Amino acid sequence: LSFLPASMYTEIQRPEGENILTHPDYIDGNPDLIKPKKLLNPVKASKSHQELHRELLMNHKRGLSVESKPELQRVLEHRRRNQIIRQKKEEEEAKKLQSPFEKELLKRHQRLDQLEKEQEKEEDHAPEFIKVKENLRRTSTVTGDEKAA
Numbered sequence: 001l002s003f004l005p006a007s008m009y010t011e012i013q014r015p016e017g018e019n020i021l022t023h024p025d026y027i028d029g030n031p032d033l034i035k036p037k038k039l040l041n042p043v044k045a046s047k048s049h050q051e052l053h054r055e056l057l058m059n060h061k062r063g064l065s066v067e068s069k070p071e072l073q074r075v076l077e078h079r080r081r082n083q084i085i086r087q088k089k090e091e092e093e094a095k096k097l098q099s100p101f102e103k104e105l106l107k108r109h110q111r112l113d114q115l116e117k118e119q120e121k122e123e124d125h126a127p128e129f130i131k132v133k134e135n136l137r138r139t140s141t142v143t144g145d146e147k148a149a
Helices: 047-062 071-096 100-125 128-148
Strands: 011-013 019-021
Touching: none
Parallel strands: none
Antiparallel strands: 011 019
16 A cells, blocks of 8 residues: 555655655654644634534434424424415415406507517518618608707
8 A cells, every 4th residue: 555645745755756754843842842732613613503513412312313404494484485375376366356457458568569579570671771761751850840849
């Protein structure tokens, strides 16, 4: 088996390819040196992480599965789901309770939209010289109206 270093900083490579592990200076046992302390992980030190970890341990001791959610979270999700379903039902009922007048207005609006789309398609297929001529007529009528005013 070949030895793989854990970190590239713990190893010095010689030109010949030999590897020598470096040793820290504080192993000598010199009492004058200050020994480094392990840094605290800010995530593990946080209060919320500790509470979550405590809850997981308690659930594990009780035999509850980790995937089961706390009761409060389940109730809140159930309420949200019911609220969304209620909103959808109310919207459907509002659509059903449209008056005949509103339905007729909606039909006319749809017809007008279709007519506008058809006119746009016809204008797109018209030859270029007709489009230019229409633009000239519009500008001449606007300037003629401005002169009269």
